[in-house]
Amino acid sequence: MEKAVEMIQIVKRFPQVVANDHVDLTVLKGEIHAIVGENGAGKTTLMNQLYGLLKPDSGEIRIFGKKVNFKGPRDAILMGIGMVHQHFMLVNNLTVAENVVLGSEAGIGPLFDLKSARKKVSELSKRYGLHVDVDAKIEDLPVGMQQRVEILKVLYRGAEILILDEPTAVLTPQETEELFETMFRLRENGKTIIFISHKLNEVMRVSDRITVMRQGKVTGVLNKSETDPRQIARLMVGRDVVFTVEKTPARPNGVVLKVENLHVKDYRNLEAVKGVSFEVRAGEIYAIAGVAGNGQTELVEALTGLRKPVSGRVYFLGKDITHATPRELREMGMGHIPEDRHKYGLILQFPAYYNVILGRHHRPPFANGEFLCHSKILSFAENLLSRFDVRPNNVRMLGANFSGGNQQKLVIAREIGLEPKLMVVSQPTRGLDVGATEFVHKTLIQLRDSGVAILLVSMELDEVLSLADRIAVMYNGQIMGEVEPNAVSIEEIGLMMAGHRLEEIRGRVA
Amino acid sequence: MNQRVWSFLVPLLSVIVALIIASFVILMIGKNPITAYAALVRGALGSKMAIASTIVKTTPLILTGLAVGFGFRAGLFNIGAEGQMIMGAMAATAFAINVGWMPAVLAIPLTMLVGMLAGAGYASIAGFLKAKTGAHEVVTTIMLNWIADYFSSYVVTVPMGVGFGTPKSPEIASSAKLPPLMVVQATELTSGIIVAVLAAVFIKILLDKTSKGYELKAAGFNPYAAEYGGIKLAENIVLAMAISGALAGLAGTLEVMGVHHRFLGTLSGGKGFDGISIALIGQNNPIGIIFAALLMGALRNGSNEMQFVGVPKHIIMIVQAIIIFLVAADRIVRTIFLRKKVAK
Amino acid sequence: MKRLLVLSLIVALSVFAMAFKVIMVTDVGGLGDKSFNDGTWEGIVRAAEEIGAEHKVIQSYEQADYIPNLTRAAQEADVVFAVGFMMTDALFKVAKQFPNVYFVGIDIVPPEGTSLPNVLCYIFKEEHAGFYAGYIAAAMTSTGKIGFVGGIPIPPVERFRYGYEAGAKIYSTLHKKKVDILRGYTNDFEDPKKGKDLTMAQYAQGADIVFLAAGACGNGGIEAAKEKMVALVGSDKLVDIIDYVVKNNKGFFAIGVDVDQDYMAPGVVLCSAMKGISMASYYGVKSAWDGTFEGGLKVLGVKEDGAGVSPMKYTKGMIPNRVIAELEYLTKLIKDGKLVIPDTEDALKAFQVPAISFPF
């Protein structure tokens, strides 16, 4: 079979680290080739070289047998390579059509023909079943939609080789299934797909061959038909991984958080949460599942005092906290692990020891009157960092210099250090590798077992299913239904995530 | 080389590069650059008087540099130090004219307080508008600068104007004058420099040692995380602008109390604007700002002496421009000097 | 290095010590203002060239430079000029330290109770110069509206206006011609565009002659007049302008200030209200040279040749001879003290035109 991509003995060094250490990758034409590995294994670096964003220090890249030397993405695009990045590369204030055609716009001479751009994009979206409003601004679109735009961008450029970097993280099971269908359709049309993931079940579902990476090296190239998830995981992590989270049944106590008919508006002043009610009890994990952009963000912001609700009531340990400020909530014992740790969770320019006191910086023992007590802050921070195994164990290092997983550990350490009675947790494992995810999950279970009420908001269905004691599914600002994980099927949850009410689903079945 | 050393080296190396470039300009107009630079050094540091007037010039620059630098640390671009300085000086003068009956121990701190409050109040307008309506502080402070400028020229000509032929206020009461540290002929080395340095130390402590400083920095670096951490953003914006304005107001007040002893129309002379480059050369660090202000003050003062050997003062503006330019693009400097090192 | 420095210092000092030397210290404006600084400098140059003295000018950045610059100048020079009202305090502080150096202050009034034998101050009766401008403007206006554009309303600017208004009032009383005065201020001395805009605003409201007492803003005002005049006449040639004005008895004019600005737009600048700045600085240098220097304050008006009107080189042909003759006569009255031009706001309000009958 023809080789679409050959990367031979690729070496890429960064100041501190060798990101790719003599990596070989061969992708055959018309196959779906998965590249799996933990964060920091060098997958993205490798792909960035294939896409012309980075230049290899040494090694050779061949596309369809032809040796190439990309000066930039433009060269890669010309060779028929397209990439969908993990962090969306979209321009927020432009429309879908403008984003798709950016860089290879239609039009006569220097003029930009928006009309034909719109037409082409909507044709394209129809052909591949990726429905999206071509005139919507990106900033107004939910994350799932934004990803479609990313795929359209690649297809628009007539890519023969598609690189998809963790494409399913933000999709509902149904949407994921649709994406896979699209991928299969593309494969039938002779396109080559490189699929980067660490979700082993998805890799097993779609890929033909699998390249496993660890610490900048290739640790294995496998045919799907000849392997199993356990082998891949071993190659990825270098040890056996516990897949299921060990937990005992919850022993819930009294109600800690009570939400009554809450309505919240988003930053565009549109109603994002439309009358949500639920209760979280001490010692249980109450999860809110759903596709991103269905009001979860606004709900969490309203509960944690970052956004003023329009109407409804919130009670925390019986006290009305509907209009409480973040500081008051913190004083009362509400912890919050935010969805976006770069935006909310950390001050990247602050050292770790400053980050771990955020929210409690103004009161003893960290502040004595107006003055900060640096010695106490430092010893507290050192303690915390060792307890949560944050690496490197250096309290003076700036937040920005920690890896993603360790940044998340910093946030979790800080919030648990608060000894909260309620923990609001949002997307706690987004972008984390298997090892870090395992750590976070264990920590949350421990927290629950110590009697803390936990509200978990996650878009990862696996996570929700393995952690939660009760699950609510949110769609379009409302709760579609509340279920227990062992009394529900994935299909039912998927349908709720797509906007069907539980009664409706079960009524139909019955 | 490590960051700390570089942040100190870059301005120094920039000065050298700038002087080399400017020496060609001096040669072009037929003067000797060595004579010119000798005059520059002599004028800045060559005598007791030279040192005294360098320090006199440095004093307000430290404070405007602090004003702008503090703003930057809290995430605000206070381009309005100019107007705050004027308002501070004007209010302080209005107060200090009438305190003849007060002993100096009372009159001096109270006058400073009045000047700082006026600067703070004036800057708070911009802070308040930003917190309340989101109005960009660059726009509002630019507008406030002009308003202060026109208002002050009205004040010195009408309500506070005295004398024949001169737009100036009456002299302030002698109890409100700062005692000079040293008098060399007519040059008085104002004790304002002590106040300015203390202000820098105060700001340093505020930023690094207090929980308020923690909040201001947090809000400056990442307003979202700050809000998440229970910090009230609106309150912080107003407070940061007020402190920044108080520093600028103090700059104007010290000029009145220590140098001119009265309010003169165009008092600021662009010092508020100089504060921007000083803050950035000093890396927004209060101690760095003291040195950056000293550098500017020395260059400015030395350039007067250059005029006596026939080199126009504009040369020194060009030198300053090149220094600031190179500090902005500090990688240029690093490249120039690192390459040299590698070559050796 | 240090030795080199000392050496150059000695060489420099020994060179300086030989010749008679004049140094002029300006405020932030510096040379090129076509006003005080240029005027003072012109007189210094004239005197210095006559007596063979060295002369140079030092410009200040800001107010904190006055004392250091004056001190440095006094260390080197025999005569030091301080130009501009802002330098008052600095001048007297420094002069006290150098009793053997002569100081001349231009536009400076000694602070109350201060008098130093080595400091000579000159100020000018701007109201006298303004009077000419007002009288000529009132005589020449065809719309009955004349304008005044001031810079910052500091006392010298205001004195120009008092004289201007008084001059217009005298003309309108004597000739029973109704004349309105439009007044505005740019609040700036540097920005020519502001001067132009304000002048244009006054033309737009019907004024046809504008007196520009606004420093460099005035250049813009002159350009405004030129623009209006050229649009009216259809040419910027002097002959065409004179022709048109004489024939149609109308036009757009500016009146210059401080020095003779008539040349800046021939035929368009009707006249300039002049101060005798260069004369003052000339005598300042000369008196120091020949030992007749006397400290104190000198107020120069028409009588002392310290204020007057430009020769109107280009516009004389447009101005009726009768007006010129009347001005000659009134000048004599001012010199004799029979006509007192107001120099304060109150005096202006109280100003009554005395009964004047021309002997012709």
Add this chain to the structure above:
Amino acid sequence: MRLFLALIDIFTNPAFYKLTLTAATPLIFASLGGVFSEITGVVNIALEGIMLMGAFVSVVFTWLTGNAWIGVLFAILVGIGMAWLHAWASITWRGNQIVSGTALILLAQGVTGFLMEPIFGRPGQTDIVGKIPEVKIPLLMKNRFLAQSIGELSPMIYMAFASVFIAWFIIYKTKLGLRMRAVGENPEAADTLGVNVYAVRYFGVLMSGVMASLGGAFLSVGEVGNFRELMTGGRGFIALAAMILGNWNPVGAMWASLLFGFSEAFANQLQSSPLLRVASTTKPLFNMFPFIVTLIVIAGFIGKTRPPAADGVPYEK
């Protein structure tokens, strides 16, 4: 009552509208310069300096050649040169854009002041060296009101409005414009699509040099015909404010500039009005009017404006 009459007098006066335009024009040019630069993500505080340089250079070459248009041409070239320095420092060397901008302002002040003596033989200011004559539009001359308001204007005023259209067209109707907006908002995204971020940013900054120098040239050879040290008098900063007020949009910047020009013309007219009886010493307070109006407008009516997301952030690959 007198105030009311004075207001009627002002607003019915066609020349008032012409004065609004002449006051707004330098701001329109310079604020467009700001838009061009900042929409690609480079803060350009140097507008003031580039304007001053443009004013100076146009006078020098008008004086040398006798043709004001040649002066304008050279002003544009030097404006591009100044902007290139800013681009070089802040794009190529990823320097601090605000510092680089302040350096350029100081450089322009130093260089123009310094060169006065060698070129014109005297410091401070030049004589009137000539300027671009106004042009009449015959069609508009038939109606008295139109004739006196917009019938006879400096061609540079028409150019300013044409520039607004051109800027709008480039930014919203061309491929380059799409890329400019993308680069100012998310340079990384544009980079991944093969857009040359640096080139697009250079274009934006150099265009800001063209526009700001035109604004400066308008002040000197377009309006007053001479050069005076520091004659731009802070208009570059007002233009910066106009750009923000206009929400980084060429048309918005134009409206903001017009608002400012309108209030300036209004303040001039009102303080000169013979109908209004105000002590002359308080008249300078009228000059505060445009600034107060702007403050009120931004605080009360506009509020939050949104800069391009990557504005002021150097892009590193």
